[in-house]
Amino acid sequence: MKKTFLIGLVVAALVCAFALPNLSAATKAPADMVLKAPDGIKMKKTPVAFPHGKHEAMLKDCKVCHHTFEGSGDVKGCSAAGCHDKDGKKDQMAYYKAFHGKDTKTCVGCHKAEKKGPKSCKECHPKK
Ligand code: HEC
Ligand code: HEC
Ligand code: HEC
Structure with a gap:
């Protein structure tokens, strides 16, 4: 017993x-990430440095960016199948729209709205 x-x-x-x-x-x-396009998309621009930890601390809510995440389980990447693609296929424009544009949930959209963080191409995609 x-x-x-x-x-x-x-x-x-x-x-x-x-x-x-x-x-x-x-x-x-990881606190600091470098974002690159997935296989199947030809990269025209340089990879983007992304301080994930800083954004986590600043925004608190993961769903601002991980908009399909329910608080548990795996966090899907932006280029996961059926996410930022076109009819299930990798597509440069569909992928591009996840990060740029007026939507304040995108990198550029939020930085412009907040008037904070990098906004010009070369700040995020430094020249080689
Ligand atoms: C400002 C936007 C933003 C916020 C807020 C955010 N993330 Fe992320 N996160 C990202 C991006 C962009 C990636 C890279 C996705 C990719 O590679 O496709 C990522 C990747 C990840 C990954 C995968 C890491 C890897 O090694 O592939 C995990 C896990 C993750 N985030 C968890 C979280 C959690 C948990 C929170 C909330 C506490 C959070 N994120 C908040 C944007 C964000
Ligand atoms: C919902 C709002 C929001 C989103 C979405 C967002 N950011 Fe930011 N980001 C900010 C704010 C606010 C700052 C300014 C922080 C400061 O000045 O302290 C910032 C600052 C930054 C900085 C500068 C950090 C520094 O230490 O000076 C980088 C680089 C950056 N963001 C990259 C990105 C990338 C890449 C994405 C998309 C994957 C992204 N951000 C998405 C709000 C956002
Ligand atoms: C706030 C940061 C940020 C700014 C500003 C920004 N981008 Fe991006 N861009 C990203 C992120 C994050 C990705 C996704 C990761 C990757 O593909 O490198 C991306 C991906 C891309 C892609 C698809 C992948 C590739 O390399 O071909 C293109 C094209 C692109 N950006 C062009 C631009 C142009 C043109 C500008 C200026 C009008 C710009 N970006 C401004 C963050 C930014």
Whole structure:
């Protein structure tokens, strides 16, 4: 009886030790990211430095950007199938619209509305 209880405790401790970091790993992004177009889109511009951690802290709500995220499970990337593509196929214009335009949920749209953060092409896509 005593022994099974102890084993139970050990098992519970192990489950916690391994399950918790895994849970948060699925929803944790690096503080600083470099964004690139996915395979299937020819990049005309340079990759974009994106301080994810700073935006997380500033905006609090993940759904501003991850608009299909329900607070648990995997966070989908912008170029996931059926997201910023055209009829399920990679498309430069559809992908471009996820980051630029008037919609204040896009990078450029929000920076223009807020009058903060980079707004010109070369600030985000530095010349090679
Ligand atoms: C200002 C917009 C913005 C906000 C706010 C934001 N994210 Fe992100 N996040 C992004 C972008 C852009 C990517 C890159 C997506 C891609 O690669 O297609 C990303 C990627 C991720 C990834 C994937 C990382 C990887 O290695 O592929 C995770 C996980 C993530 N975000 C979690 C979160 C969580 C949790 C929050 C809220 C606490 C959050 N994000 C808030 C824009 C944002
Ligand atoms: C909903 C609003 C919002 C969205 C969406 C957003 N940003 Fe920002 N971003 C801001 C604000 C506000 C600042 C200014 C922060 C400051 O000056 O402290 C900023 C600042 C920045 C900076 C400068 C950081 C620094 O340390 O000076 C970069 C780079 C940046 N954003 C990139 C992006 C990229 C790339 C995306 C899209 C993937 C994006 N942002 C989406 C609001 C947003
Ligand atoms: C606030 C940052 C920001 C600004 C300002 C910005 N972009 Fe982008 N752009 C991005 C992000 C993020 C992506 C997606 C990641 C990638 O493809 O590098 C992107 C992707 C692109 C793409 C598709 C991928 C590629 O390399 O061909 C094009 C084209 C593009 N941008 C052109 C422009 C042009 C032209 C301007 C100026 C009118 C501009 N961008 C301004 C952030 C920005």
